[in-house]
Amino acid sequence: MSEYLNHAEILNRCEKINQNYEVDPAFFDSIIDELLDSDFDTEEVILKGFKRLLKEVDFEIDRMEQHAGMKPNCFIGCAFCCYFPIIITKMEAKMMLKEIEHFPKDRKQKIYQHWERYFAEHQTKLDTALNIDFNEEDAKLTYKQLDLPCPMLDPETNTCMAYEIRPIPCRTYLNYANPKVCAENHMPKEPFSYEFLYDYYMGAMNEIMQALYENGEELFVDYPSDVWSQDYLPAWLKRRNEEGDEAL
Numbered sequence: 001m002s003e004y005l006n007h008a009e010i011l012n013r014c015e016k017i018n019q020n021y022e023v024d025p026a027f028f029d030s031i032i033d034e035l036l037d038s039d040f041d042t043e044e045v046i047l048k049g050f051k052r053l054l055k056e057v058d059f060e061i062d063r064m065e066q067h068a069g070m071k072p073n074c075f076i077g078c079a080f081c082c083y084f085p086i087i088i089t090k091m092e093a094k095m096m097l098k099e100i101e102h103f104p105k106d107r108k109q110k111i112y113q114h115w116e117r118y119f120a121e122h123q124t125k126l127d128t129a130l131n132i133d134f135n136e137e138d139a140k141l142t143y144k145q146l147d148l149p150c151p152m153l154d155p156e157t158n159t160c161m162a163y164e165i166r167p168i169p170c171r172t173y174l175n176y177a178n179p180k181v182c183a184e185n186h187m188p189k190e191p192f193s194y195e196f197l198y199d200y201y202m203g204a205m206n207e208i209m210q211a212l213y214e215n216g217e218e219l220f221v222d223y224p225s226d227v228w229s230q231d232y233l234p235a236w237l238k239r240r241n242e243e244g245d246e247a248l
């Protein structure tokens with residue numbers, strides 16, 4: 001018997017999640033309360049909140065998988081989903097970049113050097129990709145067909161260079177079927193997306209920012225406008241690569 005679920009079985013189990021699993025917002029709320037009551041400085045509150053809320057999305061997916069009795073077949077070095085368009089807010093881009101600034105020197109340098117090569121090598125495809133209107137119906141497929149890797153994807157290991165701070169779409173897209181469906185199709189139908197968890201993560205992140213803002217703290221994001229500004233991840237990183245840390 002195949003160890004992989006087929007599409008119909010995946011739909012059945014996801015229906016089980018839809019029908020009788022409820023996300024408990026208390027997991028997200030407790031992170032907000034704990035950090036706002038802490039003695040951490042403003043930047044620490046933001047960055048710890050960012051990382052803990054991202055991780056909480058992983059935990060929530062684990063809980064749902066246990067409920068539905070399924071485990072993803074995604075594995076290290078399989079990165080077909082790293083060719084999808086990843087759209088994030090300016091606030092998230094700034095938090096990612098700030099985290100990368102705090103990476104150990106060698107790790108950070110490797111990323112910055114990779115971006116130098118990446119943005120030169122993929123200039124033509126990027127010109128096309130970053131001009132695709134991500135609100136258009138076919139935007140995802142059009143982008144994926146360009147075969148443009150994410151700028152965070154390490155070409156030597158085929159792994160994410162900022163795995164612990166990878167954005168929500170990279171965490172919430174999981175394949176419970178045979179991994180070959182991702183290799184053989186631009187838009188495989190089998191993978192399941194828990195993208196609805198974005199609202200819990202972003203709602204909590206927004207609450208943290210709003211509380212700090214109303215308290216008159218100095219923020220490294222422009223609140224609230226950065227929450228509403230969205231673009232492709234490569235577009236934000238391209239700006240950073242061309243103009244340095246103050247680019248955004």
Ligand code: SF4
Pocket residue numbers: 081082083086150151152153154159160161162163166167170
């Ligand atoms: S941020 Fe990381 S996990 Fe997400 S698409 Fe890019 S390389 Fe892949």
